[in-house]
Amino acid sequence: MNRDHVELLQWLVPGLPDVPMSSTYWIERAQLSLATSTQCRDVYPVIDHTRGSGVWMYDLEGNEYLDMTSGVAVRALGFRPDGIAEFERRLDDVIEELPGQDFDNIPHILLAERLAATAPGDFDKQVFFTTSGARAVETAIKAAIDQTGRQRFVAFRPAFHGRTGYALALTASKAVQREGFPQSLAVIRAPYAYPYRCPVGEDPEACTEYSLNTLRDAILDEGTDIAGIVVESLGGEGGIIVPPVSFLRGLREIADEYGAVLIADEVQAGLGRTGHWWAIQHAEVAPDMICTAKALGGGYPLGATIARSPMFERSSRHSETFSAEPRQALLSLFILRTIEERNLIENAGRVGAVMIERLRQELAGCDQVGEVRGRGFMLGVEFVEDRESKRHAGELRDRIVRNCVFSQRLWVLGAGRSTIRLLPALITDEEQAMEAVTRFVRAVDQETVALRAKRQVIAAAP
Numbered sequence: 001m002n003r004d005h006v007e008l009l010q011w012l013v014p015g016l017p018d019v020p021m022s023s024t025y026w027i028e029r030a031q032l033s034l035a036t037s038t039q040c041r042d043v044y045p046v047i048d049h050t051r052g053s054g055v056w057m058y059d060l061e062g063n064e065y066l067d068m069t070s071g072v073a074v075r076a077l078g079f080r081p082d083g084i085a086e087f088e089r090r091l092d093d094v095i096e097e098l099p100g101q102d103f104d105n106i107p108h109i110l111l112a113e114r115l116a117a118t119a120p121g122d123f124d125k126q127v128f129f130t131t132s133g134a135r136a137v138e139t140a141i142k143a144a145i146d147q148t149g150r151q152r153f154v155a156f157r158p159a160f161h162g163r164t165g166y167a168l169a170l171t172a173s174k175a176v177q178r179e180g181f182p183q184s185l186a187v188i189r190a191p192y193a194y195p196y197r198c199p200v201g202e203d204p205e206a207c208t209e210y211s212l213n214t215l216r217d218a219i220l221d222e223g224t225d226i227a228g229i230v231v232e233s234l235g236g237e238g239g240i241i242v243p244p245v246s247f248l249r250g251l252r253e254i255a256d257e258y259g260a261v262l263i264a265d266e267v268q269a270g271l272g273r274t275g276h277w278w279a280i281q282h283a284e285v286a287p288d289m290i291c292t293a294k295a296l297g298g299g300y301p302l303g304a305t306i307a308r309s310p311m312f313e314r315s316s317r318h319s320e321t322f323s324a325e326p327r328q329a330l331l332s333l334f335i336l337r338t339i340e341e342r343n344l345i346e347n348a349g350r351v352g353a354v355m356i357e358r359l360r361q362e363l364a365g366c367d368q369v370g371e372v373r374g375r376g377f378m379l380g381v382e383f384v385e386d387r388e389s390k391r392h393a394g395e396l397r398d399r400i401v402r403n404c405v406f407s408q409r410l411w412v413l414g415a416g417r418s419t420i421r422l423l424p425a426l427i428t429d430e431e432q433a434m435e436a437v438t439r440f441v442r443a444v445d446q447e448t449v450a451l452r453a454k455r456q457v458i459a460a461a462p
């Protein structure tokens with residue numbers, strides 16, 4: 001952080017005597033001033049908010065990290081992407097805020113049209129802008145209730161759809177997220193198609209059959225009056241779970257059979273990350289609604305629900321103060337344009353496939369790696385006590401995350417009970433991806449070599 005920026009902070013916060021470049025110091029202050037959320041302060045140091053380029057980021061102490069999270073699937077173009085500074089200069093005369101849901105402006109109309117054009121399905125679509133992924137899900141739920149006149153939804157386990165009212169009612173990813181909070185929506189819960197942990201075995205088709213049959217039974221037992229089926233087209237927080245395409249196709253059929261809408265939650269998986277604009281396109285399924293956020297705002301809060309028209313037929317059924325503000329909408333159009341112009345969707349699909357393959361090869365001999373899976377730049381490595389028992393190895397996973405961050409300077413995230421997820425920026429090239437694999441494998445080795453040694457000592461003991 002340069003001196004000018006430190007002075008700026010001191011000018012903004014009168015009385016700020018010093019700005020130490022120490023993670024420990026700022027973590028202590030953060031603990032006092034910020035409400036507890038999902039921070040893992042014993043793992044991640046404080047990031048220097050003035051440095052970062054492409055896939056490289058820095059902590060306050062100046063250590064450089066290879067970023068494999070893109071801020072939880074947010075920075076599709078990486079840090080300070082090419083052309084961004086010039087683009088921002090061209091926004092100098094654009095005003096910041098307009099209540100877009102009350103008064104129209106050109107940027108948000110163009111963004112709505114552009115987004116709708118990326119979505120599959122040969123029908124008219126409308127877009128509702130929100131300020132987060134959870135709110136995009138809330139919007140879809142309200143629109144589905146409006147369109148069908150029903151109030152019951154299908155959701156899966158595991159599933160993550162956000163932490164607000166209706167979205168939380170659909171979420172089933174970690175008990176702590178729900179415990180003690182009321183259920184705001186009638187939800188029929190069914191098993192997500194998760195072949196690695198499917199009770200009928202790992203065959204994808206058998207797993208689809210099991211999940212869909214269980215869902216069909218649950219609908220018959222709990223209520224056929226379903227308004228919508230809400231599904232992550234690729235499970236994110238639950239552990240990077242790639243469902244068989246037949247599962248998503250089956251959900252389309254069930255939705256049609258019961259006159260319900262199919263809602264694809266692509267807040268994490270969407271916008272090119274898996275090698276298509278939308279992950280559900282791998283199954284050639286057109287959902288009635290798509291929820292998006294994260295990468296759409298390029299680091300600022302923007303979500304959207306893209307839905308079959310008409311989304312709401314009466315005025316005032318749904319609204320937020322903030323919407324796709326003019327500067328925000330133009331930035332999002334810049335992101336979509338760059339993704340297309342630089343073939344980043346193709347890059348994510350191709351480099352991601354190479355990465356998965358290399359990880360599989362490198363980790364093939366490790367009994368604690370249960371499965372390496374993913375699509376494009378949405379990758380997960382699930383850790384188990386051993387391949388036979390498949391028991392979750394959550395603590396081992398946590399130690400490997402720490403090794404990645406502390407000793408390999410590789411910025412990664414956990415997901416599910418024992419998975420590490422990699423969500424590289426769409427600009428990541430093959431060399432950077434291979435560097436990430438090398439660092440990751442070293443972080444795994446640090447633990448598993450120690451585990452092997454420990455076992456040998458135990459085995460050799462008299």
Ligand SMILES: Cc1ncc(COP(=O)(O)O)c(C=O)c1O
Nearest residue numbers: 132133134160161162236267268
């Ligand atoms: C699939 C999915 N849906 C919804 C959300 C909630 O998004 P937000 O945190 O912006 O509310 C997330 C966030 O991780 C997500 O991964």
